[in-house]
Amino acid sequence: MLGLTWVISTIRRRGGRFLLTVGGVALAVALLGSVGAFLARSTSTMTTRAIDRVAVDWQVEASLGSDPNVVATQVAGYSSVRASETVGFASVPGLTTSNGTTTQATGAGVVLGISDSYRQTFPSEIRQLAGSESGVLLAQQTAANLRAAVGDTIAIARPNLEPIVVRVDGIVDLPQADSLFQTVGAPIGSQPQAPPDNVLLLPSAQWHNAFDAIASSQPDVVRTQIHARLDHRLPSDPAAGFDQVSGAARNLEVTLAGNGLVGNNLGATLDAARADALYSQVLFLFLGLPGVVLAFFLTATVADASAERRRRDQALLRTRGATRRTLVRLGLVEALSVGIVGSVVGLAAAAVVGRVAFGTFGFGAGRAGAVWMLGAALVGLLIAGITVGGRAWRDARNITVAASRLGPARAPAPWWYRAGVDLILLAVGGLVFWLTSRSGYKLVLAVEGLPKLSVSYWAFAGPSLIWVGLSLLSWRLTYVLVNRGRPLVAAMARPLAGGLADTVAASLQRQRRLLARGAALVAATLAFAASTAVFNSTYRQQADIDALLSNGADVTVTQSPGVVVPATAASVISAVPGVRRVEAIQHRFAYVGADLQDLYGVNPTTIVGSTKLQDAYFVGGTAKALMSRLAAQPDSILVSEETVKDFQLHPGDHLTLRLQNGQTKQYREVPFTYVGIAREFPTAPHDSFLLANANYIAQATGTDAVGAFLVDTGGNNIAGVARDLRTTLGETAQVTDILSSRKVIGSSLTAVDLAGLTKVELGFALILAGASTGLVLWLGLAERRRTWAITTALGATSRQLGAFVWVEGGLVAGCGLVAGALGGWVVALTLVKVLTGVFDPAPSALAIPWLYLGVVGIIALGATATATIVVVRSARRPAPELLRAL
Amino acid sequence: MTTANIGPSGVIVATDGAGRIFGADARAVIAVQSVTCQIHFGDRIAIMGRSGSGKSTLLHLLAGLELPTRGSVSWPGIGPIESLRPGRVGIVFQSPSLISSLDVIENVSLPLLLMDHHRVDARSRALEALEQLGIADLAAQLPDELSGGQSQRVAIARVLAQRPTLILADEPTGQLDRETASTVIDTLLAAADRSDAAVVVSTHDPEVAGRFSTRWSIEDGRLDVSQHPTSDEDALCSV
Secondary structure, eight states: OHHHHHHHHHHHHSHHHHHHHHHHHHHHHHHHHHHHHHHHHHHHHHHHHHHHHOSOSEEEEEOTTSOHHHHHHHHHHSTTEEEEEEEEEEEESOEEEEOSSOEEEOOSEEEEEEOTTHHHHSTTTOEEEEEOSSSSEEEHHHHHHHTOOTTOEEEEEETTEEEEEEEOOEEEEOTTHHHHTOOTTOOGGGSOSSOOSOEEEEEHHHHHHHHHHHHHHOTTTEEEEEEEEEOOOOOSSHHHHHHHHHHHHHHHHHHHTTSEEEEEHHHHHHHHHHHHHHHHHHHHHHHTHHHHHHHHHHHHHHHHHTHHHHHHHHHHHHHTTOOHHHHHHHHHHHHHHHHHHHHHHHHHHHHHHHHHHHSOTTTTOHHHHHHHHHHHHHHHHHHHIIIIIHHHHHHHHHOOHHHHHOOTTTOOOOHHHHHTHHHHHHHHHHHHHHHHHHTTOOOEEEOTTOSOEEEOGGGGHHHHHHHHHHHHHHHHHHHHHHHHOHHHHHHHHHHHHGGGHHHHHHHHHHTHHHHHHHHHHHHHHHHHHHHHHHHHHHHHHHHHHHHHHHHSSSEEEEEOTTOOOOGGGHHHHHTSTTOOEEEEEEEEEEEETTEEEEEEEEOTTTHHHHSOOOGGGEESSOHHHHHHHHHHSTTEEEEOHHHHHHHTOOTTOEEEEEEEOTTTOOEEEEEEEEEEEEOOOTTOOSSOEEEEEHHHHHHHHTOOOOSEEEEEOTTSSHHHHHHHHHHHHGGGEEEEEHHHHHHHHSOHIIIIIHHHHHHHHHHHHHHHHHIIIIIHHHHHHHTTHHHHHHHHHTTOOHHHHHHHHHHHHHHHHHHHHHHHHHHHHHHHHHHHHHTGGGOSSOOSSOOOOHHHHHHHHHHHHHHHHHHHHHHHHHHHSOOHHHHHTO | OOOOOOOSSOEEEEEEEEEEEESOGGGOEEEEEEEEEEEETTOEEEEEOOTTSSHHHHHHHHHTSSOOSEEEEEOTTTOSGGGSTTTTEEEEOSSOOOOTTSOHHHHHHHHHHHTTOOHHHHHHHHHHHHHHTTOGGGTTOOGGGSOHHHHHHHHHHHHHTTOOSEEEEESTTTTSOHHHHHHHHHHHHHHHHHHTOEEEEEESOHHHHTTSSEEEEEETTEEEEEEEOOSOSSOOEEO
């Protein structure tokens, strides 16, 4: 009963402070609940997306000598298999087509045999481009190689048998050719580097007619796979999904007893997704927890601001016979009230954030989201318990009359200051960061021999310690500035305070702990906001670059192998509406010793403006410098690091490659000069490739045939331009756009989730920035309203009173802003370094979101100005009760 | 209506039916009721009354710290309300009311700095005021290092350093022992004598009141000057 009376009295007499404390708790709960529930939903989305990306979940290959029908029956009957289809694979020496005057022939190829229902069962495996959806289907690249169209006849060479002739009914694309033509059961390193160039699909019956005879005589030429679609009701966590699917695959192999091997495509995709899920946990820890820590300190500051009055109340109660136990109990009741109200408000805010940012109150996270929300509420209670209850407990136990008389002016520096904890934290943080950097900043670890992935939480310690250390260092520097630098503070205050400058500086000197704490909180908040924003911005920039690197440009037109297109063909592309610029890139193959590598010929003077070349792509100079070098010295060449190592190359060394002549098709030696290393290049493979001057290659090979055209649309109507180009160019070229590329290369983490996470975190960072500056400053100033009332009663004008308040506000905001900006930059730098694994490619520089940082700065300064103005205005006309209390 | 003459020369402050009500309607509290009085240069007035009788509010009205809700207060001997503080009207509050983040000399010199005195001059005058009260040795102390009596003497020194025309003191000796209280009142009156300032104190202590030539009483916001009429014919105060 006493507790209830105490809480009601607290709310009635100090309602504002109570609400602010509730607000601090609510902020932490809302941030934790929003980010946590959102991440729970993200991991669930990752699983769903992983499932969606896979065309065929399992490819079960019947072993040599086994009966494919038996294997098919076993697979179809397996518990988690929902549908299955038998697919025949026949390796053939080549395909030939003839139009009466010329004959086109290909090298080796693969002929698939599929049933009529296959495309319905696995709709993502085959994409229709032209003609009929059933019958004899020719892969697009093969059609280009053979210059064949729907209606043409093709002869399929068969080992030791007469060719068979078929009529093409349709042209198709095989988007997941890599997994379709995998070597089932082979380790990753032994998989074929590329799918076959020539592919033909026959109806199952026709395929059996053509290849059953070969299957019995040459079983190594003909294989049978059972493609299976699984029950997709998997756990929402990709790691759990991976475990379930992998376990089922192994179980099936045991069931097949050596008659078949399982190519676990779904498992492989979930494997990648579970790494993403761990990265999302990492991001949560890095970006979400500091916000909760700040909300905790904000709540503690608010609770501390009313500590003096609470102490007075406690003293009154003690004089009326209340025991310490009673006082502690009252403190805990107050804490519980704050915690419950704060948690409820926080959860409601999180629900609203979910509704506004993501369109659903529960973030669509289901049960996992509810668990997060519950956890957030418990954290809210904990924060209230520590900040409000803990403070009341300490006061009730430790406060003596003598201690209560000890004002802030004589309070000694805190223990951590005297012990140099901030400097120690910075040193340890730097050391941990350095040690982490030696291991290449690997956060998500795949320990050999263990199927589980783990996160190297140790790596978090570097940026975290640096953040805390820098925040405490800003406390120290503000403290030293105000304490030891009193003449300097007076000089800075003089333009505003005039003759009062020395008095203002003296007053500030004796408020040094309060000021230092305010500045440190501002610095910590701004560093958090700035580092989060810079990290997110850099991440977004790199995701765009990644997509650009894979696709080359907004839209890329890649010529099919064997099709010779001159550079002048760019005019056809340029004529398509929406195309701003077209850049031709040559693609050849060149022998470096015995090693055949991709060679790209570029126009070094125009390529820089056509695609965003990053300095990180190159070693030995910036992108611009190396392109200038290619232009100035046409025989220059950029090679891979591996080539440099293999051939012990040094800049300036001459390198002789063998290139195929466009006319004679003969290889001839062409001299080059090695000038630098190319690690990445748009459209180029991630492994070894060569980069040289296009004109030089054209001269050396006698042809300017283009491999790909990079199309710049200025970022506008990319999908429309790609569609128009497909219509214009037909089947002779493959048209890809960066939007599709983002979806293909980007995991769920990069493609969508971080964008949502960013919205939530940056929004909360803005609230924290405003609260930590304006609210904390206002609380500090308002707590001294008696001082302002005395100053006003002595006759201070608004300007004179403002000198005290403005200088104090300016000092806190100024020190906090400077330290926060510096801290934000340092933390962002270490954060980006430590999270290198998230970036692909690694950024060459941080992306600074100036607009957001500007808004943060304006909010911080605006909140400071507002708090200061409110204090000055209210102090000009002190409340009568305050005057009577003087 | 009661009237009384209080003072030989010009009027410093005059009230005309001044009243002060806190709150409104049923919850309204009348702190001061319709006071009409004049205070002249050189007046020595003690206002006696119980706690809550309206002494502090009346002093705040005379100091221009609060505005009357009815009637008016004017300062013909000083000027408009903006010119009262700092410098012309000095007020000693019930509690010492020192600024905790400033030391003693800084507290005492603050009003002088607010008056745009040079800091050297301000410190010199502040030290002089502290010496008058015998507490110059406390100049470098912080308020939380002082006893209640010391703090109150510092607050009085802060007023004396300004050399005001009107000194208003709200129970200035409430926290002092009898001997110190006597010294403080001596100092206050001597300082006022030097500048021909008027001194108005509120007090519970008849001994302190006895040091003042004019003694008024106040009850429920009504000022009564009839119990201790002054011998001076010039001062006039009516309720």
